[in-house]
Amino acid sequence: MKLDAWKQAYFGEQMPACALQGHWASFRLVDETGSGKAYGGLPFTVHDSTGRRYVGKLNGEGFASLQDFYCGPVVLTLDDLYNGIEEPYYLLSTRKTYKLPITELQVRAERTFYSGNDGIRAERSSAHHQTDRFYQVEVSDLVRHSAHLPPLASSVHRPKRHVLKMMADLGFGPPQPSLSGVVLFPNQHSVLEVRPLRALRPVLSTEDSFCALNLYQLALFSALSYCDFGQVPSEKPLDEVLFPLDPSVGNLFAEQLSVYHEAWQIDPEQTQRFYPLYEEVPYSQRFEILPFDPELYPQNRPELNEEQEHPARLHFFDDEKFGTDTQAFIIHHDEVILISVRGTVSRADVLRDADAHQVAFVDGVGKAHDGFHQAYRAMRNFVLQYLDRFHIGQRIVICGHSLGGAIALLLAEGLRRTPDAHYNILLYTYGAPRAADTEFTAGASSLVHHRIVNHNDPVPSVPAPWMNTTAKLWIPGAITLFSAPASGGLLFAAGLVRVGGNPYQHHGEQHHFMPITLPDGTHSSVLWKPGCESIQEAGCNRTLQLQGDMPDRDNLLRQLFQAGQHFMTTSYIPAAWATLRRWQQTLDSQGPLVTPREFELLDRALEDMREKLRAKRREFARQRPANDRSYEPIDALNAEIDRLHTSRERLATLRWRRLEARDVYGSHAQSAHLQSSLKRWFSHRENCEVAQFASIPPPSHNDQGRVQMLDVDSIV
Numbered sequence: 001m002k003l004d005a006w007k008q009a010y011f012g013e014q015m016p017a018c019a020l021q022g023h024w025a026s027f028r029l030v031d032e033t034g035s036g037k038a039y040g041g042l043p044f045t046v047h048d049s050t051g052r053r054y055v056g057k058l059n060g061e062g063f064a065s066l067q068d069f070y071c072g073p074v075v076l077t078l079d080d081l082y083n084g085i086e087e088p089y090y091l092l093s094t095r096k097t098y099k100l101p102i103t104e105l106q107v108r109a110e111r112t113f114y115s116g117n118d119g120i121r122a123e124r125s126s127a128h129h130q131t132d133r134f135y136q137v138e139v140s141d142l143v144r145h146s147a148h149l150p151p152l153a154s155s156v157h158r159p160k161r162h163v164l165k166m167m168a169d170l171g172f173g174p175p176q177p178s179l180s181g182v183v184l185f186p187n188q189h190s191v192l193e194v195r196p197l198r199a200l201r202p203v204l205s206t207e208d209s210f211c212a213l214n215l216y217q218l219a220l221f222s223a224l225s226y227c228d229f230g231q232v233p234s235e236k237p238l239d240e241v242l243f244p245l246d247p248s249v250g251n252l253f254a255e256q257l258s259v260y261h262e263a264w265q266i267d268p269e270q271t272q273r274f275y276p277l278y279e280e281v282p283y284s285q286r287f288e289i290l291p292f293d294p295e296l297y298p299q300n301r302p303e304l305n306e307e308q309e310h311p312a313r314l315h316f317f318d319d320e321k322f323g324t325d326t327q328a329f330i331i332h333h334d335e336v337i338l339i340s341v342r343g344t345v346s347r348a349d350v351l352r353d354a355d356a357h358q359v360a361f362v363d364g365v366g367k368a369h370d371g372f373h374q375a376y377r378a379m380r381n382f383v384l385q386y387l388d389r390f391h392i393g394q395r396i397v398i399c400g401h402s403l404g405g406a407i408a409l410l411l412a413e414g415l416r417r418t419p420d421a422h423y424n425i426l427l428y429t430y431g432a433p434r435a436a437d438t439e440f441t442a443g444a445s446s447l448v449h450h451r452i453v454n455h456n457d458p459v460p461s462v463p464a465p466w467m468n469t470t471a472k473l474w475i476p477g478a479i480t481l482f483s484a485p486a487s488g489g490l491l492f493a494a495g496l497v498r499v500g501g502n503p504y505q506h507h508g509e510q511h512h513f514m515p516i517t518l519p520d521g522t523h524s525s526v527l528w529k530p531g532c533e534s535i536q537e538a539g540c541n542r543t544l545q546l547q548g549d550m551p552d553r554d555n556l557l558r559q560l561f562q563a564g565q566h567f568m569t570t571s572y573i574p575a576a577w578a579t580l581r582r583w584q585q586t587l588d589s590q591g592p593l594v595t596p597r598e599f600e601l602l603d604r605a606l607e608d609m610r611e612k613l614r615a616k617r618r619e620f621a622r623q624r625p626a627n628d629r630s631y632e633p634i635d636a637l638n639a640e641i642d643r644l645h646t647s648r649e650r651l652a653t654l655r656w657r658r659l660e661a662r663d664v665y666g667s668h669a670q671s672a673h674l675q676s677s678l679k680r681w682f683s684h685r686e687n688c689e690v691a692q693f694a695s696i697p698p699p700s701h702n703d704q705g706r707v708q709m710l711d712v713d714s715i716v
Contacts, residue, residue: 014451019628023186025074025664026065028131029058030193031112032121037064038112039194042104043080045182054382074182076192078105078142088284088334097389097661098290098297109139109197110282117680119260120197135159137493138195144180147240147293149259151282159183177237188686200257200278200287203677204336205666208448209424210511210585212664213277215452215527216576218340218399218428220276223568225329225342225404229316237310238302241292249316249329254289262680270569272697273686274577278635278681279673287331287338290314303640317382319375326375326407328400330386337394339383340427345444358437358504363414366440369406369433369463376410382413387423397426401568402459404434406450409507413444427508428566430572431457437502450506455515455525456572463504513575523696526594527579528649529653531617578696581687583664593654608645617641 028037039062046054049072058064066074066663082089082102086376089107092100115122121136136157140146152158159182185332188515202221205211228247231241243250256263257278292310296299299309319326327342353468358367364375387396396415412427427449453460455699513525586593617638661669668674681687686697 002213003265005605008587012154012283015402023069023071024065024067025184025188026063026070026176027076027190027192028063028064029078032115032193032196034193038062038108038556039105042078044076044078046077049180069186071186073183074184076142076184077144078103079180080104081143081253082107091244091285091334091392096309100148100291101143101296102284103139103143104441105142105194106139106149106283110284111194112194112258114196114198117683119198119200121153131189131191133185135182135190135192136195137182138569141182141199142180145293145296146180146686147267147291147296147326150197150199151255153259157193197283198260198280199283200260200262201281201286202257202276203665203668204338204397205668206336206397206426207662207667209612209662209666210450210582211662211666212527212576214397214428214450215511216573216580217276218358218397219452219568219573219576220266220274221340221428222343222399222401222404222428222430223573224252224398225327225340226568227266227268229312229318229329231310231312231316234312236299236302236305236308237292238623239294241311243289249331250289250311253287253331254311260285262684267569271383272574272663273684274569274573275681275684275687276360279668279671279677281333285333285694286334289331310630316377316500319378326378328379328383328407330383332390334392335394336389337396339396339398339408340399340409341400341404341408343404352678358502361413361436361440364417364435364440364499365443368436368440369504372403372406372410372435373408373511375403376414379407379444380414381409383415384418387415387421391423395424395426397428399428399430401430401572402432402433405429406435408432409444409449412449415442416444416447416576427509428452430454431459432570433459433462433616434504434536435505436504436624438505439502439565441505444507447507451506451510452513452572452576453507453510454513454575457530457571458566469609513579514602514605524578524582525696526582526654527575528651530650535688568628574696580664583659587661587664590658590695591656593659594651597653599655603648606644606651608647610641613641613644620685622648 028036029042030036032037036058037060039058040060042058042062044056044064046056046069048054048069050070052070054066054069054074056066080103082093082104089102094100099400112397114199116121134157136155137159138152140149140152143149151603182192184429202217203213204216204217224247229249230250231246232235232244233241235253243253246256247268248261249269250264251473252263252367260280262275262278262332264273265275289311292300293295294302297309299307302308304547315329315331317326317328317330328340330337331341355368359370359373360366361368361373363380368376369485383643398408398412400406406429408427408429409432412425415421415423416425427447429449430452431454432451451460462508510529511527512530514526514530515523515525517523582593665674666669
């Protein structure tokens with residue numbers, strides 16, 4: 001009986017699909033160089049058209065042949081699980097939850113490399129390999145469970161999946177509930193070029209000390225927290241999940257970096273390219289998005305309904321449904337767990353930011369900003385559950401911008417105090433407001449926190465140390481401030497009351513971007529540690545004249561209209577990039593961190609600031625009550641003038657300071673991969689700044705994306 005026409009390409013009339021023996025097939029697994037040594041000795045399984053099973057091992061060159069099997073195509077799989085003890089494979093395959101079905105084939109593929117530096121497979125002809133059939137295959141083509149493996153790459157030499165499906169429909173091949181394997185045709189030699197399992201991983205230093213690398217990298221990931229997770233379907237997936245939304249958290253880690261693609265976009269409307277510094281790693285050492293496989297993991301099964309687990313629920317915290325609207329993502333590899341907390345976006349964020357009343361910090365000492373504390377408590381269990389499953393001693397790196405930085409501080413301190421956990425926390429925040437009082441700050445003194453402030457960013461100025469605020473009057477003032485600044489400002493001021501307690505105080509070591517103009521007219525900045533509140537608060541904001549118990553808000557309102565310096569993709573990220581380039585160039589030249597001309601400009605700005613403080617002191621002196629020798633505003637000004645003098649001395653040290661590699665690259669300073677990572681990073685023209693010291697790239701006309709909201713942290 002003749003086969004239908006659609007079947008004749010595979011089972012012709014001269015080769016009927018019947019149980020006749022006497023046929024052969026040979027095959028070879030190779031890497032991108034055409035060598036099969038990487039796959040030598042691998043066990044394989046072949047099923048013929050009757051379902052008969054053949055097992056064997058590839059020879060030292062990755063070659064195998066079959067003789068005298070039943071007529072028709074056969075299906076090849078290499079599904080034997082890895083049985084060694086090498087890390088991280090052993091840990092990943094034996095961990096308590098989401099054990100990965102890592103195969104020997106996967107381990108071998110992770111030890112191969114792309115022939116080019118871009119991770120793109122070259123299109124080769126079958127004639128080049130002197131073979132009957134040539135396929136470019138993935139590990140996932142040859143194994144049963146593939147949810148933890150990267151997405152398929154397109155190629156003209158991909159094996160035809162419909163052939164496998166057709167065999168299954170006809171009842172040929174191996175008995176299996178899901179389609180896996182590559183079809184080999186009889187009496188032919190096939191070469192299977194396996195795509196290397198290599199990934200890109202953002203480089204992060206795990207050292208306590210500040211470095212320019214983390215400054216830049218964590219600025220990017222703080223901004224990424226404003227993106228969606230990007231999973232489709234976002235809820236109640238049935239059999240698989242995808243991450244098509246670019247940019248999104250899931251797309252970056254699961255779709256792009258896992259297939260060696262250098263992603264740069266962290267905002268849908270971003271046009272300037274800021275590439276993270278990536279290192280090439282074996283796939284199993286990437287930042288992991290956990291797999292979704294209902295067959296393998298019972299917790300993924302759809303019938304669990306609200307209890308069903310999937311990647312979005314595991315990695316992404318979004319509390320929009322429950323009132324705080326807090327958003328964060330968490331992800332890990334074998335050395336780092338990264339947590340990034342989002343800043344202000346929604347109306348719920350606005351109302352939370354407005355609630356500056358102090359409440360007891362329940363997981364430590366002191367008091368915290370009530371709105372920030374509510375957000376921290378909302379996400380605490382989400383983070384702890386993740387750490388309980390996947391923390392194996394990694395450094396926990398937490399970052400956040402604005403409101404996200406304030407929540408990140410409370411989270412970091414809460415985790416540090418978790419009983420018997422011994423979490424090792426490293427915190428970087430950008431433009432964060434004050435989150436807690438002096439008692440909290442003292443109690444958290446051992447928490448490593450690098451606090452980044454851009455010049456004249458208004459947000460770090462608030463809540464002011466004297467604030468402990470009721471929301472009854474000033475919440476509407478906050479909302480109307482920018483639509484009607486005068487009336488909004490009055491409502492804002494009228495709602496401020498002092499109710500006692502310890503004052504708000506910043507935590508951590510401040511790193512401040514001081515702006516400068518380079519000789520060619522472009523703008524740059526010098527990052528330094530002034531140790532002076534007046535610089536952070538752009539002049540006299542800290543020592544505003546008091547009228548009874550109410551502050552004069554004029555200076556703060558003027559400052560708010562310079563709030564462009566609070567945005568990430570147009571402010572903090574460009575300044576962090578320029579700092580990394582400046583420090584790289586300084587390290588290469590072994591020159592000073594600032595030139596004499598730059599020092600002169602910065603010193604002049606500091607002297608001008610000191611004169612303003614002196615003028616304010618004279619004004620207070622005229623107002624001092626008779627016989628009051630310890631007038632508090634004057635005492636505060638005197639202390640601030642002294643700190644400003646110390647800051648000028650610190651600035652002077654930049655003229656002779658010489659950088660070491662650890663100042664720039666932290667724990668990666670002596671890493672074997674650093675030079676190859678830098679070569680890849682400098683291959684992008686955006687990173688090839690040749691000026692003596694890198695200028696800050698000006699924002700493009702369209703760079704006003706979602707991550708650049710003016711958040712109402714600014715007016716708390």
